[in-house]
Amino acid sequence: MAKETQVQQLQHIEEKLRKLISRYTDVQQKFAQAQEEIKFLEGLVQEKEQQIKNFQNQDNIVKIVDAIAGNTANSTELKLKLNEYIREIDKCIAYLQD
Incomplete structure (x- = not known):
């Protein structure tokens, strides 16, 4: 009986x-997926930040042009x-960047 109990315990x-082990494997897979998603989202954030900088620069330039140009003919040409x-x-x- 002792052997049967030991076998059952084993x-x-x-x-x-x-x-x-199964749970560990699942967690590893989810972790890898999360890392991939993080990388993807970080790339999107960088892209959006660059777009925002471009738009801000263009907006600033337009404001400068409006302030500098006195008449509309010069203003349009300068823009x-x-x-x-x-x-x-x-x-x-x-x-x-490439």
């Missing part, structure tokens, strides 16, 4: 160990030229 321990410069700068930044 089987019980083995069953608990299997469950523990177009600055927008062209902004596009070129954005292209250079995109090229440097």
Whole structure:
């Protein structure tokens, strides 16, 4: 009987160990998925921050142009030229990021 009790205890321990290993594997998989999601979201955040900076720069330039340009003809011409410069700068930044 002592051997049967020991065998049952060992089987019980083995069953608990299997469950523990299974849970551990599940947690590892969830952790890996969470890390991938974090990396993805960090990339999105960086992209959005860059877009915000670009929009802020463009808005600041437009405000400067409005303040500097006295008449509408010069203002429009200056805005177009600055927008062209902004596009070129954005292209250079995109090229440097690649």
